[in-house]
Amino acid sequence: MQIRLALPSDLPAVRDRLRAVFGPQRAEHRMDPVSQLIKAVISARTYDEVAWAAFIRxxxxxxxxxxxxxxxxxxxxxxxxxxxxxxxxxxRLPILIRVIILKRGELNLDxxxxxxxxxxxxxxxxLPGVGVKAAAATLNFSTLARPVLTVDTHVQRVGGRLGLTPRGGDRTLAYDGLMExxxxxxxxxxFFELHWLLKAHGQSICSHFDPACDLCALRDACPRIGVGRDQEGDVVAFRGPRTLPGEEAGI
Ligand code: SF4
Incomplete structure (x- = not known):
C-alpha cells in the first residue's frame, strides 16, 4: 500500500536525530534464539523490567x-x-516448545x-502465540542477528505519528511499512538501534497521551506535532499547524 511519509523514506535521518538525543544503542549480549523467543512471548504487553525479572526466574x-x-x-x-x-x-509456553520440537525434531532455532x-x-x-513483534525480536535480538525491525507499541505509535506507517492498530502493516x-x-x-531509539523516544517524549512535542527532535518534520490532550483532558487528533511541502497540514 502507498504510505505517506513525513520524512521522505528517511529512517536513517530519524535514527541519527534520535541517536543524538539518546546515544548509540548496541546489542551488548545476544541470547540464543529459543531463549529470546521465550523472553519475547512473556514480554507481551508487559514492562521491560517486569518481563526481564520474570524471564530470569x-x-x-x-x-x-x-x-x-x-x-x-x-x-x-x-x-x-x-x-x-x-x-x-x-x-501457551509448554505448547510453544512442544510445537517447535515436533516441527524441528529438536529445540533449536539456529x-x-x-x-x-x-x-x-x-x-x-x-507458531502458536507468536506474533510479528515476537518473531522479529527473536530474529533481530538473538544470536541469529537478522536484519529485521522489531515493532512494538512504541515503535508503531511513533511511526504512525511521523507518517512512516499507516496509523491504526495493525502491527503487521506497521512492520511491513517500516521494513519497506x-x-x-x-x-x-x-535495525536493533532503530528499534531501541524509537522505543526510547516513544517512552519518554512521544508518549501515548502527552507527547512533549516542544522537546521532540523530530518536530520540524512531524505531521502530528501537537497531538495530545486538550485543556479538558480529552485526546485531540491534531493540534499543531504543520504544512509539509506539497501537502496539507494534519494529514
Ligand atoms: S512532534 Fe510530537 S507527535 Fe511528532 S514525533 Fe515528536 S513528540 Fe511525537
Missing part, C-alpha cells in the same frame, strides 16, 4: 527449556507472575539464520 526454574514441555502451567504461572496475562502465557528473511518470519509467526522503507544495506545492528 523462569530460566532459574527451568534451566533446560525442553523441560517446559512437561511442566504444568500451574507451575509456570507463579514463576512469571506478574507479567500481563501470566495464566495465558503459562498455558536454522533460521540461513532462511530467507520472509520465510524465517513466516515460520515463527506460524529501511535501507537495503542495513544490518541487524542498525
Amino acid at each position: 523462569l530460566r532459574a526454574a527451568f534451566p533446560n527449556w525442553a523441560t517446559l514441555t512437561l511442566a504444568d502451567p500451574a507451575q509456570i504461572e507463579p514463576v512469571i507472575d506478574p507479567v500481563t496475562f501470566a495464566e495465558d502465557k503459562a498455558r 536454522f533460521l539464520k540461513d532462511e530467507p528473511l520472509d520465510e524465517a518470519m513466516e515460520w515463527l509467526t506460524r 522503507q529501511a535501507p537495503a544495506d542495513w544490518d541487524a545492528d542498525r
